[in-house]
Each structure stands twice: as C-alpha cells, then as structure tokens.
Amino acid sequence: MIDSTSARRDGSTPVPSATAPSPSAIRAERRQLIESIRALRRLLDKRPAFEVSDQQRLNREARDRNRAEAVHGKALQRIHERQARQEASLNQQLNGLDGKRESQKTRALAVLRRESIERTLSRTYLTSSEVNGIGKGLIRDLAAHGIRTAADFQRVTWEKAPNGKGGDVLYIHRIKGGKVHINGIGQHRGRPLLEWRQSVLARAEARAPPRQLPPDERHRIAEIIDAERVRLRKELAEAPRAADKARKEATQLQTEALSRLTTAEEEASRLAAVRRAEFDAMAEKLLDLQAQLSAHMDTYGDIGRRLRRAQRRALRLIPQAPPLSGIPSRGTAGDAPVQVSLTKVTDRTSVAHPAPGTRAHPAWLVPILYFTLTTVVGVGELGDNTASLSLMITSRLVAFAATAELLRLWVPRIRWRTASPMPSGTGWQTSGVFLGLTAAGMFADEHSDVFRAACVVSVLAGLCLLAGTGLRIGKDTTTSP
Known part of the structure; x- marks a missing residue:
C-alpha cells in the first residue's frame, strides 16, 4: 500500500488523498485556465490594429486642422488681393477724372458744333440760282427724290446704269441712305452740285459756335465729374471696412470649424481612452490568469503530454514595446507597461501633416x-x-x-x-x-x-x-x- 502523504519528485508535499481533487477535475481546471488565457490573447491581438487606427486618427485630425488653417489663409489672401485691386481701380478712376472732364467737354462741344452745322445745312435749300446748270425742272426732280437741302445728300459717284446699259451714270448719295440717279444730271451738273454742298458746309463750319462750351454746359459737366469723384472716394473709404468685415467672417468660419474639430477630437480621444483602458484591464487579467496557471502547475505538477504545449503557449510573455507618441498607455504590473510594437510611430505635434518632398526631375x-x-x-x-x-x-x-x-x-x-x-x-x-x-x-x-x-x-x-x-x-x- 502506497502512502498518500509521501513527498513528490520536486520535493513539494502533495495534498492529502482524502481532500485532493481527481485527475479529471485537475485537467478540467487546467484546460479552463488555458482557454481563458487564449480568449484574452485573442482579444489583446486586436490592440495593434487599434493603436494603428488611433494613430491614423491623430494624423487625420492634424491634417484636418492644417487644412482648416490653409483654407483660412487662402481666404485672407483673397480678401487682401480683392481689396488691393479695388483700391487700385478706384484710385485710377479718381486720377482720370480730370482727363474725363476734358474729354466730355470736347465731346459736348463737338456735338454742339455738329448740331449747328446740321441745322445750317438743313436750312439751306437747293435753288436754280445757287447751282449753275440746274434749272427748276431738275430742282423738282431732286425734291421728288428727297433732296431739297444741303443736308439731304453728302456725295456723288459714277457707277453703272441701273439697267446695265448706257455706260456709267452719276448717283447722288443721300444722308439717310440709298442713292438716286436723276436723268439730266451728269458730270457737268453733278460737279457743281457737289461744289455747292461743300461751299455750304464750309460756311456752316465757319459760322458754328466758338470752340468753347457755354457756361451752363461747363457747369453741368463739372457737376457730373464732382458727383463721380464723391462716389469714388466713398467707395475707396468703404473698401477697408468691407475687407475687415470679410476678414471677421472668415475668422468666425475658421473658429467654428476648429470648434467642431475640437469637439470631434475630444469625443474620439475619450472613446480611444476607454478602449485602451479595456485593453489594459485585459492585460492585467491575463497576467493574473498566467499567475494562476503557474500556481496550478506548481501545485499539481505535470498532468499529461497533451497539455504541455498549450501550457507553454499560455505562459508566453506579453509583447513589450515603446509607447506610441501622443497615445498614453497605463502600466499593467509594476513598471512593465502593456504596449504593442508598431512600425509606424509618429508624433501628432512634430509631424502633423506629411509634406511631400521635391520630386525627381x-x-x-x-x-x-x-x-x-x-x-x-x-x-x-x-x-x-x-x-x-x-x-x-x-x-x-x-x-x-x-x-x-x-x-x-x-x-x-x-x-x-x-x-x-x-x-x-x-x-x-x-x-x-x-x-x-x-x-x-x-x-x-x-x-x-x-x-x-x-x-x-x-x-x-x-x-x-x-x-x-x-x-x-x-x-x-x-x-x-
């Protein structure tokens, strides 16, 4: 008969046979510990992907902030350029008002002289005594075609006859458009007719008003120019205020965008901290289960070849690695923090937005x-x-x-x-x-x-x-x- 209280091979004292669990219960408890460790390891295997995703979130938030700053800077640049263009245009218009006044005076004087000449021409009737060779019959024919005064026609030309026969004939070009041919008016009568009109035009130009506007017309033009100057100066004074208003609106939009980003970042950071705390708690629980498995192995020893490999895998150390920059990590046991090894380690403050380098030529x-x-x-x-x-x-x-x-x-x-x-x-x-x-x-x-x-x-x-x-x-x- 074997004494149940005899010492084991490793020198430890076994539990008395009266209270020791059965081998099947020991194996079941050992398997339960191993399966719990496996389940926790499977959950902790998701931490590297979570850390990479959280680092990508930090980089994305930094890019969004940089993008908001860039948009704000471009908006301010556009406002400044628009203000500069507007002020340059207004100053140019103000500097050109004197020249504009002189040009308006010139045009007004030209209009007055042209109207005076046209009135003189329209009051000068064509008579047989004025033009040599043109009698009362031709005067009536010309009047029938709308040519009564010097203002009704402007020139004469030689062109082909209307029916294409008889060679070239003389045409009289009317002011209102169109040309007419009067039988009996040829080269000998057409030239005196044109010379008569030219002489009337020369007398009308000579008798036109002097080359200076009347005082009332000059005063009217001066009032128009002064009103234009007042309007331009008002717009020039309004340009900086409009630019400041646009800058305030752009700054307000940027503040609102940054506020939304900050709110989203705080919520995402809170959720990430909660998830990271869950992983840290899992790591602590895994260490406790490993300690229980080690104690169980010390108490009951080896219970079979089939569980040896599972026990070694369950007792593997938790991977240790430096923490990711900008991502806090809580220690799990003593001074041994539970962290993961990642290849992409960036800093939110130092590398906020990846900037491209100089491309190869x-x-x-x-x-x-x-x-x-x-x-x-x-x-x-x-x-x-x-x-x-x-x-x-x-x-x-x-x-x-x-x-x-x-x-x-x-x-x-x-x-x-x-x-x-x-x-x-x-x-x-x-x-x-x-x-x-x-x-x-x-x-x-x-x-x-x-x-x-x-x-x-x-x-x-x-x-x-x-x-x-x-x-x-x-x-x-x-x-x-």
Whole structure:
C-alpha cells in the first residue's frame, strides 16, 4: 500500500488523498485556465490594429486642422488681393477724372458744333440760282427724290446704269441712305452740285459756335465729374471696412470649424481612452490568469503530454514595446507597461501633416529611354559593324541593369507621397555607364581609327563611375544611424 502523504519528485508535499481533487477535475481546471488565457490573447491581438487606427486618427485630425488653417489663409489672401485691386481701380478712376472732364467737354462741344452745322445745312435749300446748270425742272426732280437741302445728300459717284446699259451714270448719295440717279444730271451738273454742298458746309463750319462750351454746359459737366469723384472716394473709404468685415467672417468660419474639430477630437480621444483602458484591464487579467496557471502547475505538477504545449503557449510573455507618441498607455504590473510594437510611430505635434518632398526631375526619362533602347539594339552593331558575341551580351546586360536601377530609384521619387530628389552620385554613375557603353561601341568600330578616343572615353567613364560610387557610399554613411 502506497502512502498518500509521501513527498513528490520536486520535493513539494502533495495534498492529502482524502481532500485532493481527481485527475479529471485537475485537467478540467487546467484546460479552463488555458482557454481563458487564449480568449484574452485573442482579444489583446486586436490592440495593434487599434493603436494603428488611433494613430491614423491623430494624423487625420492634424491634417484636418492644417487644412482648416490653409483654407483660412487662402481666404485672407483673397480678401487682401480683392481689396488691393479695388483700391487700385478706384484710385485710377479718381486720377482720370480730370482727363474725363476734358474729354466730355470736347465731346459736348463737338456735338454742339455738329448740331449747328446740321441745322445750317438743313436750312439751306437747293435753288436754280445757287447751282449753275440746274434749272427748276431738275430742282423738282431732286425734291421728288428727297433732296431739297444741303443736308439731304453728302456725295456723288459714277457707277453703272441701273439697267446695265448706257455706260456709267452719276448717283447722288443721300444722308439717310440709298442713292438716286436723276436723268439730266451728269458730270457737268453733278460737279457743281457737289461744289455747292461743300461751299455750304464750309460756311456752316465757319459760322458754328466758338470752340468753347457755354457756361451752363461747363457747369453741368463739372457737376457730373464732382458727383463721380464723391462716389469714388466713398467707395475707396468703404473698401477697408468691407475687407475687415470679410476678414471677421472668415475668422468666425475658421473658429467654428476648429470648434467642431475640437469637439470631434475630444469625443474620439475619450472613446480611444476607454478602449485602451479595456485593453489594459485585459492585460492585467491575463497576467493574473498566467499567475494562476503557474500556481496550478506548481501545485499539481505535470498532468499529461497533451497539455504541455498549450501550457507553454499560455505562459508566453506579453509583447513589450515603446509607447506610441501622443497615445498614453497605463502600466499593467509594476513598471512593465502593456504596449504593442508598431512600425509606424509618429508624433501628432512634430509631424502633423506629411509634406511631400521635391520630386525627381522628369529629365531622368532620357537616360532611361536610352538604356532601354541599348538593351534592345546593343552597342557596336549599327551600320556594317559586327560586334563580338561577348560584347553583344555584356552591353545588353549592362544597359538592362542600368535601366532597372534608374527605374527603381526614379519611379518612387516622382510620386506625391514618396517624392524626393535622386540620390547623390546617381548622375555621375549614369554618365559613367553611358560613356562606358560609348567606349565599347568605339572599340568595336572596325571602319574608323578611334582607338585613342575610345581610350580617353573609357578613362572618363571609369572616373565618373568612381565619383558617383563614392558619393553614393558617402551619402549612405552620413545618413546611417
């Protein structure tokens, strides 16, 4: 008979057999602890995604604030530009009022003189005594066609007859439009008719009012200009007040937008803090369950091979990592905070909005296209030249490698989010590869004596490659931590 109170292998004293639970109850309790730990681990596995999402929220909030500030700045800039344009236009109009007054006087005087001349012409009737060769019969014919005074016609011309026969005839052009031909008025009578009108017009211009406006007309124009000046000065004085009002409205809109953002940020931060506290509580409970599992294992020992792996997985340590900037995290046990390891660690205050860098220049497409073409056609194979097999293969491989390297460096650097200049020394290396391929083609040329030039080009290619490689290595050394 075995004594139930005998010592175990590890030196611990077992529970008396009268009160010790059965092996099945021990295994059931052990499995329950392991399943509880598994469930908590599955819940805690969601914390990294939550932390990344919360960091994205912080970045998004910072971008929204930057966008609101940018919109406010653009609004103020537009208000300032509009005010400057308005004030410049009003000042220009004010400075031009004197010239405008003189031009209005000139136009008014011209109108008065034209009206006086037209009245004189309309009162001068065409009579047989005024024009040589035109009798009363032709006077009646002209009156029948609406030509009674010097104001009824303006000129005479020679044109083809209405029926197309008889050659050219004389037409009299009326002021109101249209032209007429009077039988019996030809060249000998048309010229005196036109000279009569010109003489009447000259006498009317000579007898027109003097080249100065009457006092009442000058006073009327001066009143119009003064009223225009008062209106422009009033608008000029109103422009700063309107701009200040627009600035206040823009500032109020920005304040309201920032207030909405702040309210949303506070609510999101509160929910995130609640969720983070839940994760911290889960981590504390997980540590308690692990402690219970360890105590259970110390008390009852190993209960079977099937649970050994599950026990080891359940007793794994909780991952430890530095906290995310701007995201608080509460400790779980002692000085060991429960945090997650994330690759994207940003600071809301230092990196509020990711700004794009300087994009790589589009001119890098030229060497890329050249090396692509060289990959297809090789070097030293144009015309009657026949390159060796080794040169054909080597040149294509070098051109292909250069094309792939340039594409690898250039394509990410032209994108907005990953924009940056090409690495230092890339241009020297590209020039070196270009000169090297050129020298290889010159060496393969059998029809011209370019050996010395090919040697010089090859030396330059080597120097360019060395310089570019040195710059690349030096840059990598200075930027490495």
